[in-house]
Amino acid sequence: xxxxxxxxxxxxxxxxxxxxxxxxxxxxxxxxxxxxxxxxxxxxxxxxxxxxxxxxxxxxxxxxxxxxxxxxxxxxxxxxxxxxxxxxxxxxxxxxxxxxxxxxxxxxxxxxxxxxxxxxxxxxxxxxxxxxxxxxxxxxxxxxxxxxxxxxxxxxxxxxxxxxxxxxxxxxxxxxxxxxxxxxxxxxxxxxxxxxxxxxxxxxxxxxxxxxxxxxxxxxxxxxxxxxxxxxxxxxxxxxxxxxxxxxxxxxxxxxxxxxxxxxxxxxxxxxxxxxxxxxxxxxxxxxxxxxxxxxxxxxxxxxxxxxxxxxxxxxxxxxx
Amino acid sequence: xxxxxxxxxxxxxxxxxxxxxxxxxxxxxxxxxxxxxxxxxxxxxxxxxxxxxxxxxxxxxxxxxxxxxxxxxxxxxxxxxxxxxxxxxxxxxxxxxxxxxxxxxxxxxxxxxxxxxxxxxxxxxxxxxxxxxxxxxxxxxxxxxxxxxxxxxxxxxxxxxxxxxxxxxxxxxxxxxxxxxxxxxxxxxxxxxxxxxxxxxxxxxxxxxxxxxxxxxxxxxxxxxxxxxxxxxxxxxxxxxxxxxxxxxxx
Numbered sequence: 320x321x322x323x324x325x326x327x328x329x330x331x332x333x334x335x336x337x338x339x340x341x342x343x344x345x346x347x348x349x350x351x352x353x354x355x356x357x358x359x360x361x362x363x364x365x366x367x368x369x370x371x372x373x374x375x376x377x378x379x380x381x382x383x384x385x386x387x388x389x390x391x392x393x394x395x396x397x398x399x400x401x402x403x404x405x406x407x408x409x410x411x412x413x414x415x416x417x418x419x420x421x422x423x424x425x426x427x428x429x430x431x432x433x434x435x436x437x438x439x440x441x442x443x444x445x446x447x448x449x450x451x452x453x454x455x456x457x458x459x460x461x462x463x464x465x466x467x468x469x470x471x472x473x474x475x476x477x478x479x480x481x482x483x484x485x486x487x488x489x490x491x492x493x494x495x496x497x498x499x500x501x502x503x504x505x506x507x508x509x510x511x512x513x514x515x516x517x518x519x520x521x522x523x524x525x526x527x528x529x530x531x532x533x534x535x536x537x538x539x540x541x542x543x544x545x546x547x548x549x550x551x552x553x554x555x556x557x558x559x560x561x562x563x564x565x566x567x568x569x570x571x572x573x574x575x576x577x578x579x580x581x582x583x584x585x586x587x588x589x590x591x592x593x594x595x596x597x598x599x600x601x602x603x604x605x606x607x608x609x610x611x612x613x614x615x616x617x618x619x620x621x622x623x624x625x626x627x628x629x630x631x632x633x634x635x636x637x638x639x640x
Numbered sequence: 641x642x643x644x645x646x647x648x649x650x651x652x653x654x655x656x657x658x659x660x661x662x663x664x665x666x667x668x669x670x671x672x673x674x675x676x677x678x679x680x681x682x683x684x685x686x687x688x689x690x691x692x693x694x695x696x697x698x699x700x701x702x703x704x705x706x707x708x709x710x711x712x713x714x715x716x717x718x719x720x721x722x723x724x725x726x727x728x729x730x731x732x733x734x735x736x737x738x739x740x741x742x743x744x745x746x747x748x749x750x751x752x753x754x755x756x757x758x759x760x761x762x763x764x765x766x767x768x769x770x771x772x773x774x775x776x777x778x779x780x781x782x783x784x785x786x787x788x789x790x791x792x793x794x795x796x797x798x799x800x801x802x803x804x805x806x807x808x809x810x811x812x813x814x815x816x817x818x819x820x821x822x823x824x825x826x827x828x829x830x831x832x833x834x835x836x837x838x839x840x841x842x843x844x845x846x847x848x849x850x851x852x853x854x855x856x857x858x859x860x861x862x863x864x865x866x867x868x869x870x871x872x873x874x875x876x877x878x879x880x881x882x883x884x885x886x887x888x889x890x891x
Contacts, residue, residue, distance in 0.1 A: 395659070408769035415700065416763060418770035420708035471667045472660060476767065477883045478667055484891060485679035571683075572765045573849045573890030577691035579698055588763060588771050 372538040372634030378624045382500035386493055387625050393490040394602060396482055399470040401599060402463075403479035409463035411596055415587035424593070427463035434461075491564045498556070510544055511553055517546040535616050537633040555605050563598035566591040677886075684888040693817045697848035700761045705831070706772040709764070711838040714810070717803035717858050725802075730842040735826070739798070739863035742789030749828060749842050755779035758825050766852040767885065776846050777829035782820045784862070794864035798871065799845050802858035805878065812856040813868045813876040813887070814847055823848040826859065851889035853879050 370376055379387075410423035417423065426437045427449050434450025435442050447453075452465040454473075466472040470482050501507045516522060526545045529535075536545065544552065568574045569581040569591035585591040613621045617633070624630035666672045716722075725733045730749050737745040759777040766772075781797070797819040801810040818824055827844045828835060835841040840857025847854050854877070865871070873881035880887045 396663075399663070404769065408766070410770070412770075415704055416706045416771045416773045418706065418710045418766075418772045420710055421706065467660060470663045472664055475883075477879070477885045480767070480886070481673065481676045481679075481884065482663075482667070484683065484886075485676040488679060488682060570765075570769075571687070571891035572697065572763075572851060573683075573687040573691060573695075575763075576697040576849045577687065577695040579695075582698055588765060592769060 370539045370542065370632055372632050374632045375629055376542065376632060377628045378542065378630035379628050380500075380504055380506060381628070382497060382504060383506060384625055384628060386497040386500075389489065389493045393486050393493060394606070396470060396486045397490055398599060398603065399468060400479040400482040400486070403469035403471070403474070404476060404483060405596065406463045406469065406474065407476040411593040412589040413586070413593060414589050415582070417589035417592075425596075429461045432459065487564075487567060490560075494556070494560050494564070511549055511556075513546065513549055513553075517549065522546065533615055535633060537635045539632065541630075541632050551605060551608075555602065559598050559601050559605070563595060563602065566595040566598060570595065673884075677884075680886045680888055683886075683891045687890045688817065691849070694821075695849070697762050697823055700763065700773050702761065702775075704773050705761060706774060709772045709774045709831070709839070710770070712766060712768075712852065713857065714803035714805070715838040717801075719802060719804070722802040722858065726837060726841065733842050735843060735859065736861040737784060737788045737863075738861065739865050740791035740794040741785070741864050742791065743787070745784070745788050747784070752779050752826060752828050752843065755783055758822070759829075760823055760825070760846070760848070762823070762846070762848050764852055764855070767889065775829075775831050776825065776827040776844075777832075778825040778827040778843070778846075780822065781824045781826055781845070781862075782822075784826065785819060785864070788864075790864055793866050796865045796868045796876070798863040798865055798868065798876075799856040799859050800861040800863060801856050802860050805882070808872075808878065808882070810856065810858075810878045811872065812845070812854055812878070813865075813871075814845075814850075814854065818847050818849070821847070821849070826862075849890055853877070853885060854889045 409427040410417070410419070411425040412421055412423055424439060427445070428435060428437070429450040432446070432451055433444060434446040434448070434452065436445045436449050437443075445451075448465060449463055450461070452460055452462075454460050454466055460466075460474075462474060469479070471478050498507075523546055526547050529545075530547055535541070536543075565581060566585055568578070569585055569588060575582050575588060581591070582588060585594055620631050620633075716726075734746040734748055735752065737747065756779060757777055758780050759775060761773060761775045763771050763773050785797070794816070796813045796815060798811060798813040801812075803810045814824070823846065825846050827840075827846050828842060830836065830839050830844075835844060840855075840859070843859045845854075845856045845859055868874070868876040872878075875881045875884075876887040877885070879885040
């Protein structure tokens with residue numbers, strides 16, 4: 320099945336998205352169509368035709384693609400080493416202080432051979448998964464998160480910290496570099512800026528319905544993020560990631576000394592620790608939805624577009640194959 | 641397309657399995673660990689740069705104090721010599737100040753109480769993640785080091801403790817920036833009372849911009865040294881030697 324791609328490379332002049340996006344707004348688009356066996360367009364390739372379903376276009380810029388895969392590594396390591404760090408004290412508090420004698424709003428623990436997770440006064444049994452589980456040799460372990468969810472897999476707070484605090488640099492500097500690059504290459508302005516039309520309630524409702532029915536945009540419309548995508552990406556790039564980085568910094572006693580405003584901003588070190596955990600949960604939620612959407616939208620095309628940048632615009636319903 | 645999809649699915653499944661064993665392998669690889677542990681230098685340098693080395697840890701009011709300050713590590717040293725000192729309310733206890741100093745000292749609890757005192761209500765951040773706020777009072781370490789005439793060759797201050805883990809004594813070390821920091825004190829009072837044994841009686845180091853394991857309890861001897869890599873296993877502290885905790889615990 321590699322043939323169409325190879326042929327596409329030979330026959331298709333791939334158009335950078337920047338030009339495509341400019342073209343949509345102003346000029347007649349210059350895009351070539353694929354001549355591959357699986358995509359024979361209705362019209363012959365023409366430099367004047369706007370992009371349509373079946374066209375192979377460059378969708379993601381290099382900075383976006385690089386950052387995406389750096390983040391896959393950084394976030395997986397941060398999450399799994401973070402869960403191990405959580406295992407050292409699996410309780411969360413609000414305020415400046417919080418330790419075992421103080422009330423925790425969230426807790427994973429065990430009583431005897433029963434594991435549990437408790438949120439406020441709501442407690443559920445999690446034996447086998449959280450709190451109490453069996454390790455690879457069949458021995459029962461009394462730790463919050465199980466071995467398959469942590470780095471390293473056997474309990475070591477010191478090792479998890481070594482991973483977490485090294486990859487934190489990759490995550491934070493990666494975000495900073497991506498933000499600078501996306502200002503320069505205008506990725507933020509072009510793709511993430513919310514227009515007035517985007518936030519019309521009828522438009523938002525329409526997008527929600529389309530998502531719920533798993534109807535994805537086709538043709539040139541697939542080049543633009545819809546409002547739900549924009550809100551998710553804005554939420555991750557400008558809210559969740561900065562939140563997790565700055566709450567993480569607040570946990571450092573030296574940073575909390577140099578930048579005392581961090582303690583005021585988040586309402587104390589233990590509040591920052593709770594927010595750090597909640598932001599991580601938010602990122603996990605985003606990643607799960609993100610992966611499901613990629614699988615539903617066509618994983619080959621979507622993953623390719625994040626590796627080489629090339630993306631075949633989905634065909635309109637009824638468009639000839 | 642079907643084949644591509646199943647290929648991707650297979651890669652994802654295989655990938656997660658490889659990820660786990662791969663990370664454990666990397667974790668055990670000395671080269672990779674060295675690379676990751678290199679970040680400690682970044683933390684040390686960047687944080688010293690940011691705070692100018694002089695930033696003060698947040699000090700709190702009485703209302704912010706933990707109702708109950710939990711203990712951690714050794715609750716009491718196991719040695720008979722310590723038990724005898726504690727039995728007698730540490731009247732016979734002497735803090736030895738030696739190493740690279742012009743005038744080695746032997747200070748009693750009363751001596752420490754007569755030095756100018758600093759009291760501070762600060763947050764104790766354990767490496768495990770919990771925090772407790774308490775009030776600490778005692779002489780600044782800087783005053784003691786000046787009284788002993790610290791040599792210009794000294795780079796580190798080492799704290800030798802009365803407690804041990806399986807016969808290996810607890811110790812910790814800090815650089816001179818932390819040693820001369822105004823909030824670095826040898827606490828003899830906690831929450832306005834004599835330091836309780838579980839919190840490190842008779843003296844506990846407070847080095848407020850670092851994590852709890854740096855705050856050596858049951859301090860018996862303060863030693864000024866040029867280097868720490870020739871001491872015990874060479875990493876500058878018990879947990880650093882034993883479990884690869886970072887020597888610089890500002891994060």
